[in-house]
Amino acid sequence: MIILDIKNLTLEIESNGVLVKALDKVSLTIQENEIRALVGESGSGKSLIVRAISGALPPQWIVTADRLTWRGQNLLSMTRAQRQAIMRRDIAVIFQDPLASLDPSATLKDQLVESIPQEFIPKGWPWQRRKARLRIAQQIMRKVGIKDVHAAINKYPHELSLDICQKFMIAMALVSQPTLLIADDPTRGMETNTKQQILTLLAQLNKTRNLSILFVSHDLIAISAMAHSMTVLYCGQSVESGKMKAMRRRPLHPYTKALMDSAPSFSPDLIPKSPLVAMDGTIPTLQHLPIGCRLGPRCPRAAKECVQVPEERSINEHKYRCHYPMHVESV
Amino acid sequence: MIPLLSINQLTFKPTKKWEFMVPSTDFVLGPVDLTINKGESIAIIGQNDSGKSLLAKLIVGAVTPTSGQISLNGQQLDPNNTKARASDIRMMFRQSSESLNPGISIGTMIEEPLRLNTQLSPEMRLEKVLKTLTLVGLMPDHYYFYKHMLSEGQQQRVALARALILDPQVIVADEPFAALDPSVRSQTVNLLLTLQAELGLAFIFISHNLGIVRHMSDRTIVMNEGQVVEVKDTQAMFADPEHPSSQKLINAHKALLTY
Numbered sequence: 001m002i003i004l005d006i007k008n009l010t011l012e013i014e015s016n017g018v019l020v021k022a023l024d025k026v027s028l029t030i031q032e033n034e035i036r037a038l039v040g041e042s043g044s045g046k047s048l049i050v051r052a053i054s055g056a057l058p059p060q061w062i063v064t065a066d067r068l069t070w071r072g073q074n075l076l077s078m079t080r081a082q083r084q085a086i087m088r089r090d091i092a093v094i095f096q097d098p099l100a101s102l103d104p105s106a107t108l109k110d111q112l113v114e115s116i117p118q119e120f121i122p123k124g125w126p127w128q129r130r131k132a133r134l135r136i137a138q139q140i141m142r143k144v145g146i147k148d149v150h151a152a153i154n155k156y157p158h159e160l161s162l163d164i165c166q167k168f169m170i171a172m173a174l175v176s177q178p179t180l181l182i183a184d185d186p187t188r189g190m191e192t193n194t195k196q197q198i199l200t201l202l203a204q205l206n207k208t209r210n211l212s213i214l215f216v217s218h219d220l221i222a223i224s225a226m227a228h229s230m231t232v233l234y235c236g237q238s239v240e241s242g243k244m245k246a247m248r249r250r251p252l253h254p255y256t257k258a259l260m261d262s263a264p265s266f267s268p269d270l271i272p273k274s275p276l277v278a279m280d281g282t283i284p285t286l287q288h289l290p291i292g293c294r295l296g297p298r299c300p301r302a303a304k305e306c307v308q309v310p311e312e313r314s315i316n317e318h319k320y321r322c323h324y325p326m327h328v329e330s331v
Numbered sequence: 332m333i334p335l336l337s338i339n340q341l342t343f344k345p346t347k348k349w350e351f352m353v354p355s356t357d358f359v360l361g362p363v364d365l366t367i368n369k370g371e372s373i374a375i376i377g378q379n380d381s382g383k384s385l386l387a388k389l390i391v392g393a394v395t396p397t398s399g400q401i402s403l404n405g406q407q408l409d410p411n412n413t414k415a416r417a418s419d420i421r422m423m424f425r426q427s428s429e430s431l432n433p434g435i436s437i438g439t440m441i442e443e444p445l446r447l448n449t450q451l452s453p454e455m456r457l458e459k460v461l462k463t464l465t466l467v468g469l470m471p472d473h474y475y476f477y478k479h480m481l482s483e484g485q486q487q488r489v490a491l492a493r494a495l496i497l498d499p500q501v502i503v504a505d506e507p508f509a510a511l512d513p514s515v516r517s518q519t520v521n522l523l524l525t526l527q528a529e530l531g532l533a534f535i536f537i538s539h540n541l542g543i544v545r546h547m548s549d550r551t552i553v554m555n556e557g558q559v560v561e562v563k564d565t566q567a568m569f570a571d572p573e574h575p576s577s578q579k580l581i582n583a584h585k586a587l588l589t590y
């Protein structure tokens with residue numbers, strides 16, 4: 001069953017005095033129990049999607065969508081209170097910058113205890129309830145791999161190292177036992193051991209607790225280790241989505257292909273220090289978006305038709321937006 | 332042949348006021364011995380808090396060592412005169428968001444080292460800044476942008492531009508690839524490989540991305556609790572890590588790959 005359904009999400013923002021479509025008809029769905037990766041270049045709009053789902057956008061930005069629903073309920077038309085209730089109990093978000101999203105003036109304990117839903121605390125005297133809360137808080141902190149919980153729990157965010165803050169953000173998100181976890185680059189800059197620990201924890205929660213995950217990252221190795229399916233974003237447009245395996249083996253969109261080629265670890269035969277396959281150029285600024293397919297100027301397969309925006313097409317579960325897709329014959 | 336950079340018995344012992352920045356009070360870095368040749372890439376890997384970033388800061392002179400020397404082209408560097416080495420050894424910091432000033436435009440920010448360290452005219456500076464912006468995969472337009480208008484990866488490229496602008500001999504980079512997206516990361520890797528081949532640039536980088544470490548570096552240094560525990564040619568290190576902490580890191584990387 002689809003729990004989160006996004007169809008043609010468009011986000012218009014004012015940047016340097018002009019109104020630009022930072023997201024242009026983005027579609028994305030998340031099934032129950034699914035781990036979906038959202039990948040794309042820096043500046044492609046991944047964090048904007050996360051913010052649009054959570055409703056954390058400045059009021060002057062214009063959001064439109066054919067569908068933006070949570071279990072069939074329209075997130076855009078419901079009241080603020082209803083939306084907040086969903087964000088508190090069903091969907092948890094780990095934002096990209098841990099320090100900016102933690103309260104600098106409260107200890108980890110205070111912040112975490114605050115996020116524990118009331119119904120998790122057994123009835124009892126206030127001091128019993130306080131103790132129960134503390135126990136839950138410590139438990140979850142241990143679970144995400146924070147080593148010295150007793151020392152860390154009474155500290156303020158700025159007193160702790162970045163990777164403890166990152167782990168703590170994950171603890172904060174998991175403490176309400178959400179149905180869907182949206183994690184924006186949660187393992188960025190983590191060393192391999194810690195990263196593997198976090199990925200294992202998330203994969204395990206997915207299996208044992210049916211946690212669905214939207215995993216935003218450009219760490220392709222981490223993504224292919226855990227995601228079932230993937231949506232690729234380029235320049236504010238969703239260009240391809242489908243099952244992880246199929247997309248790795250036979251990407252249809254030239255950009256997905258370039259993405260896959262860029263991880264040296266995926267090509268074991270690569271000669272050390274040889275140049276990596278890389279697409280020329282760089283993602284354009286929002287002020288100078290090319291017309292038609294936004295990949296056009298960088299795309300090795302581009303041809304005349306590409307000045308028209310490609311419509312979304314699909315082959316079975318596999319969706320793509322490209323006039324001249326690859327591997328189509330073999331799908 | 333005189334090595335480009337040679338590090339001799341370098342140590343760092345935190346004094347009291349450093350206490351909050353290091354893992355424990357008995358933390359000591361080094362002694363570290365290391366030589367680096369022109370055009371060579373050295374990767375530093377290790378757990379968090381193993382002293383990697385501190386070693387990087389000691390090499391660029393952002394932190395003064397407790398003892399030991401660093402020489403560039405056979406010339407011993409004065410630990411208290413960091414300005415002299417500023418144009419030859421450039422540091423690219425990890426958190427570009429922390430190291431970039433939000434109040435000035437990207438162009439001005441990249442130009443700053445030129446103003447402070449060279450006699451170039453304003454026109455020549457502008458030309459150099461625009462060239463460097465393109466070199467790191469940004470647009471000339473970005474000259475007029477401010478930090479908050481860039482995504483994280485674009486900010487990282489600004490940090491690389493700032494490091495390259497003075498045509499240094501050594502670049503020391505703390506997690507230069509972490510915030511880069513795949514296609515730009517490949518471009519950056521290619522760019523650094525080209526710059527190394529053309530200019531003989533030496534590159535010392537800290538990275539958790541062992542795929543890139545394996546592809547790019549000639550030698551890999553493994554650090555653990557302030558000590559260099561293993562130094563080897565990269566390919567040999569990945570084939571046969573000897574120290575337990577090297578084994579742990581490299582095996583975790585291989586485990587992720589075999590899913």
Ligand SMILES: Nc1ncnc2c1ncn2[C@@H]1O[C@H](COP(=O)(O)OP(=O)(O)OP(=O)(O)O)[C@@H](O)[C@H]1O
Nearest residue numbers: 015022042043044045046047048480481482483484
């Ligand atoms: N407050 C803002 N004002 C103007 N433009 C913005 C703002 N926030 C984001 N943008 C622009 O929107 C685009 C998408 O940004 P976003 O942060 O979603 O990228 P991202 O895909 O998350 O990148 P990264 O991988 O670096 O986190 C970028 O071009 C960025 O410059």
Ligand code: SF4
Nearest residue numbers: 293296299306322323
């Ligand atoms: S539509 Fe054209 S430019 Fe766009 S990805 Fe396909 S071939 Fe390339």
Ligand SMILES: [Mg+2]
Nearest residue numbers: 046047096184
């Ligand atoms: Mg982001």
